[in-house]
Amino acid sequence: MLQENPTDTVVIGAGIIGISTALELQKRGRRVLVLDREGVGAGASKGNAGAFAFTDIVPLATPGIMRKAPKWLFDPLGPLSIPPTYALNIAPWMLRFWRASWQDRYAAALSAQAALMDHSRAALERQIADVDGEALMQRDGQLQVFEGEAEFRASRPTWDRRKDHGIPFDLLDNPDAIAEIQPGLDRRFTHAGFTPTWMNTVDPASWTRHLATRFTARGGQVEIATISALTPMDAGVRLTTSIGEIDARQVIVAAGAWSHHLAKTLGDRIPLETERGYNTTLPQGAFDLRTHLTFGGHGFVVTRINGGVRIGGAVELGGLELPPNYKRADALLAKAGRFMPGLNLEGGTQWMGFRPSLPDSLPLIDRSARAPQVFYAFGHGHLGLTQSAGTAELVADLVTNTKPALDMKPFASTRF
Template structure:
């Protein structure tokens, strides 16, 4: 590989964040090249739930969450788990997670999440219009489902937060009201909240592929190569790849759960951990799903993907190297069968992927503190698809030295 021309921008990562950033930078007149070690949407972006979760404004680290964590962590198949082989390694991250749940820090993270969600919602609509992407969208709303009055009442403060921030919803108080929106649920679900403005993509892999094709059609370039290190040299940033050095005026690091390894080669350390997500995708005809279903007490969702059904979620904090535990996917599927008695669970395809998670639930969208020509865009957790278009616009603002649309300190590389 030869060096990029002086005006070029190199994006490392061809997932939904990297592709969105590449498209936005291209739209603003830059020559952009994308590098990825495995190809377009070959990691977490390929098999997410396909949801734009703009209503999920509450950070994972909420006040009091550490009182619940021991019960979750002791259940190896529960909604939040840490494999014993990884427990010591993740202890520093868990300490930061606990600190992020302190009320003052939680309130600051909530405010930052709200502003990023609002910006990302508007940015997504601009992106959809720009690439003629409406046929790949499903605007069918979402049901959050509760078993009994007590569980529903415990969730009301979160619904009140949504109301305060302008999120539309209807609260449902009987199985009959729920069935009007989604028939076929077990009667154990007595209450729900319905967010009508929730949307999904038809298939996250197809959406990422659509963005990649738009980028290529406009003169962009996507190559497959691993990147092993970054350095600053003569006012440019240089990526050391498996095919040799590649230089550019700016490098955007958007390689998800692997991003902190590249940052470390610049001398920067980030408390980035890996939410290992599991799912099973069932073929068309598995169930007559009308809307996205969320089971908050069980940590998983059921969503429509390319006419089939995807059952997935939960959080396993286990890093990049431990082998998958597909019993987690099987447990979720068994629960889904109990919750949706008519669900046909045959013919499914299992998957496990890595979601990059910061302890305060906020991504890093920031210039590097060590190399001004490097911009970071990673750490979105399970909200990468949701926040991709908004992140892309903020990255473009940083590279152009424009005042960003949001106050950027909550997402700064130096906040840790």
């Protein structure tokens, strides 16, 4: 039995997904309590690149990608790596990843990702207007650069997919044209693609805190607590937490890379893995950066954060327990120094964060198969910030029994 006065709705996770979802549910008349083990935006929502990457519709599991798998084990500093000590642990996930790369699954995932991106772009604009957040946005586009004709040609299918989905871009074929958008790049980069509608936040931590401040100002609550179990009850859910038991009518699990542990307490087994992302943030004045830069062939990006420069990215599939390998951040910084000769490499701050990743690159946005009053909103990989506002609206639709704007089958908890 539930307590006499259970909490209306509990959101587990105060990252960008959880806070956005809490804010959206609040708009729809729900009394919401957010619980987080560390506080607002303390994890991946703090240290990410700050990009709303709506043009990144291509899943990580692309056809033929598994031919590269052996190399991942032997290049610990490469764009996508698996620490040898973790290879056995991740084998079942990699098998699902391989299956997701088959042409039939890949095409379906790409279509679903594109639909979620379109929805999330529109949802973000609604969110910005709702919280008066335009001052925290940077609408400067994105420049993806390529070293030579061959690397550029290899990227053409990706640009074709973007064209199919109505994403505007300009393709450039000489260093002088590139320099008009972003001066100061090494002339080895002979080709590029510029997506003018790309946008960033000035700082992902500030954006998450801004949303949380609006949420609490409107009556919402955020508490620090560790949740160890969820137990279905009559007409609700009991949460076992470090601050005592809490009863709620409905619970949303948006705890990022830790979410599958909570799902497991309900009997749901979700194949969630962790993309460990690394970056270095340089202080103001490090470089005259005018747009978001993507060095696709090397797996990293360069973005403006609070007037400084953040260099980060790549994917290390290494779980939650292994110690950070900051040599990866060092390698990215060294490459950025070669690619941007005027970059001042001094005074940087390193970071590593956990990004929750599912094998098909699609998030889980669904009701629990075992407990109908529990909803899942996790598994966005490196696209959590991008898809946060859209995910929030879709979760709120499910919670309030409103017909979602998208076909939700690709994001179902039972698809694995």
